[in-house]
Structures are given as structure tokens and as C-alpha cells.
Amino acid sequence: MEKIQIITIGLSLLFLIFVVRLIITGKLREEYSIVWIISTTILVVFSFWRKGLDVVSHIMGIYSPPNLVFTVAIFMIFIYLLHLSLIVSKLQSQNKQMGQEFALLKQKLEKNKDE
Amino acid sequence: MKIAVIVPAYNEENAIASVVSDINNYAKSTALNITVIVVNDCSTDNTKNIIAKLKCVALNLPINLGIGGAVQTGYKYAYENNFDYAIQIDGDGQHPASEISKLLAAAVHEGFDVVIGSRFIAKEGFQSSAIRRFGIQYFKWLNRFLVNIIIHDCTSGYRLINRKALKIVKNYYPDEYPEPESIIVYSLNRLKIKEVPVIMKERQGGVSSIGTFSSFYYMLKVTLAILFTFLRIKFKKGN
Numbered sequence: 001m002e003k004i005q006i007i008t009i010g011l012s013l014l015f016l017i018f019v020v021r022l023i024i025t026g027k028l029r030e031e032y033s034i035v036w037i038i039s040t041t042i043l044v045v046f047s048f049w050r051k052g053l054d055v056v057s058h059i060m061g062i063y064s065p066p067n068l069v070f071t072v073a074i075f076m077i078f079i080y081l082l083h084l085s086l087i088v089s090k091l092q093s094q095n096k097q098m099g100q101e102f103a104l105l106k107q108k109l110e111k112n113k114d115e
Numbered sequence: 116m117k118i119a120v121i122v123p124a125y126n127e128e129n130a131i132a133s134v135v136s137d138i139n140n141y142a143k144s145t146a147l148n149i150t151v152i153v154v155n156d157c158s159t160d161n162t163k164n165i166i167a168k169l170k171c172v173a174l175n176l177p178i179n180l181g182i183g184g185a186v187q188t189g190y191k192y193a194y195e196n197n198f199d200y201a202i203q204i205d206g207d208g209q210h211p212a213s214e215i216s217k218l219l220a221a222a223v224h225e226g227f228d229v230v231i232g233s234r235f236i237a238k239e240g241f242q243s244s245a246i247r248r249f250g251i252q253y254f255k256w257l258n259r260f261l262v263n264i265i266i267h268d269c270t271s272g273y274r275l276i277n278r279k280a281l282k283i284v285k286n287y288y289p290d291e292y293p294e295p296e297s298i299i300v301y302s303l304n305r306l307k308i309k310e311v312p313v314i315m316k317e318r319q320g321g322v323s324s325i326g327t328f329s330s331f332y333y334m335l336k337v338t339l340a341i342l343f344t345f346l347r348i349k350f351k352k353g354n
Binding site for chain 1: 154174175178184188290
């Protein structure tokens with residue numbers, strides 16, 4: 001095993017442990033952690049299996065293996081960002097409804113107090 | 116006939132009191148059953164304390180929702196409390212209450228669901244800036260292209276809707292810059308829309324919700340919103 005392999009294995013495992021800890025302590029919700037768990041698992045697999053990158057690139061017809069890494073990583077980042085925008089939009093609309101209900105209820109409450 | 120007059124207010128401490136008393140005086144002189152609903156969109160100035168002392172229903176939003184969210188809060192109140200008509204009047208004093216009669220006449224006697232007070236049909240009163248007029252022309256063209264109705268002043272916030280329209284907007288009303296977009300919503304829901312000429316004044320206080328620098332963003336955002344609203348309603352109905 002080469003030095004760089006040991007470093008990448010160590011780092012990916014550390015990252016995986018960090019993500020798992022975040023879920024256990026309740027700081028990260030499971031549904032948002034899926035993508036992190038999958039990507040760190042892929043990292044761990046490819047750190048052990050050094051030839052893997054070359055094999056997969058060859059199958060997909062990509063000449064330079066690093067290109068595969070960038071393509072896959074950027075694609076996943078875009079998908080995840082879209083997922084986050086979706087969550088923000090949902091939160092915003094829920095927040096709006098809650099604010100409106102709050103204002104209406106407060107008015108009702110104050111009217112009852114006056115009577 | 117219960118009429119709600121909804122006044123969205125964001126930092127309108129200078130103008131709001133006169134706007135509300137203008138409407139209340141109008142109600143008194145015409146003996147109409149009008150309730151003023153002021154929606155305070157989480158103002159950072161003294162608006163909240165001022166409206167608490169006025170003769171109106173005060174709805175104080177805990178977070179800033181923007182003009183659309185604020186107006187929708189008023190619409191929800193009007194719907195839940197069984198009002199027959201809801202009229203929107205801007206909180207900055209641009210819309211004189213005396214023009215309510217013109218909107219009301221079109222709804223009550225001619226049976227229109229949505230009545231928009233326009234400053235362009237009859238060229239009277241304050242006519243707004245050149246860039247804004249250009250935007251209004253553009254939206255007029257866009258509305259005509261999509262739903263084939265001609266509204267000369269689709270950015271006008273002076274409008275009346277009846278209960279049929281209230282039922283729609285209590286569930287869906289655009290957040291940001293709602294005026295041009297809501298016309299699409301109304302017409303795709305097959306509501307009858309009419310534009311009547313009204314006289315408007317220059318704003319007495321506050322700043323426009325559309326700044327000079329954000330004009331471009333405004334056009335882009337509203338264009339997108341109009342197109343997507345159009346597609347959404349078209350697809351939902353399956354026609």
C-alpha cells in the first residue's frame with residue numbers, strides 16, 4: 001500500500017465518521033445525509049481499489065481518469081444544489097403561511113381580549 | 116354587503132394615518148359597510164403603534180413577507196370573515212378613497228369579478244415615470260400575448276375583487292411584485308376582469324417597492340413568474 005492511499009483512506013473514513021456523528025447527535029437530518037454517505041463510501045472504495053478509477057474510465061471511454069472524477073463530482077454537486085434550492089423554496093412557502101396564520105390569530109386574540 | 120379595504124403597509128408611518136382616515140371618511144359619507152384592514156408587513160418604523168390607534172383591523176406580520184404576502188394575509192382575513200368584496204389600496208396615499216365608487220359600480224352593477232383602477236385610460240392625475248411606463252407597456256403586451264386581454268395599467272395596486280376571486284387568491288397569490296402576475300391567475304381562472312379609469316396622486320410617503328436599480332430584476336422576475344404561472348395553471352387544468 002502506498003503512502004497516498006493510506007492518507008486518502010484515513011481522510012475518507014474520518015469524513016464518514018464525522019457525517020455519522022452529525023446524524024447521531026441530531027444536527028443533520030437523515031434525508032440530507034444520504035448523498036454525503038454515498039459519496040464518502042465511493043471515496044473509501046476507490047481509495048482501497050486503486051485500479052478502480054482506471055477501470056471505470058476505460059469502461060466509460062474516458063481517456064484521462066481525473067476527468068471522470070471532475071465530471072462525476074460536478075454533476076453530483078449540481079444535483080445536490082438543486083435539491084437544496086428545493087428545500088429552501090419549501091421552507092419559504094411554509095414560513096409565509098405560518099407568518100400569515102400568526103398575524104390572523106394574534107388579531108383574533110386581541111379582539112377577544114377587548115370584548 | 117360587506118366590503119374590506121386592504122391596505123398593505125411597510126414603513127408607512129407618515130402616510131398611513133391619513134390613508135385610513137380618508138377611507139373611513141369615505142365610508143361615513145357614503146354609508147357603505149367598509150372595514151379597513153391594515154396589514155403591517157413587519158415594518159421597522161412606528162407603523163405598528165400608529166395603526167393600533169386607528170379605526171381599522173390591524174394585522175401585524177411577524178416576518179417581512181413582501182407586498183404579495185401582505186396583501187394575501189388581508190385576502191385571507193376577508194375570506195374567513197365573509198366579506199363580499201375586497202379592495203386593495205396602497206398605504207402610501209397614492210389611491211384616493213373617493214375612487215372606490217367607480218370600482219364598486221363595475222363589480223356590483225356590471226357583475227365583474229376583478230376591477231382594476233387604471234391611471235391610463237383617462238389621462239388624468241399623476242402619470243408615473245418613463246421607465247415605469249415602459250415596463251407597463253411591456254406587461255400589457257405580455258398579458259395580451261398569453262391570455263388575450265388588454266389591461267393598460269397592470270401594475271396598478273388599486274383593485275377590487277369579489278368573493279369568487281378571494282377564494283382563489285387566498286390559496287395562491289404571488290409574493291413579490293404580484294400585480295401583473297395576478298392578472299394571469301385571474302384570467303386563467305376565467306374571472307371577468309374590467310379596468311376602470313381612476314385618478315391617482317403622487318405618493319405622500321414611503322418608497323416604491325420597485326427601486327430604480329432593481330427595475331431590470333423586476334422585469335425578469337415578473338416575466339418568469341407570469342410564464343410559469345401560465346404554464347402551471349394550463350397544465351393543472353389539462354387544456
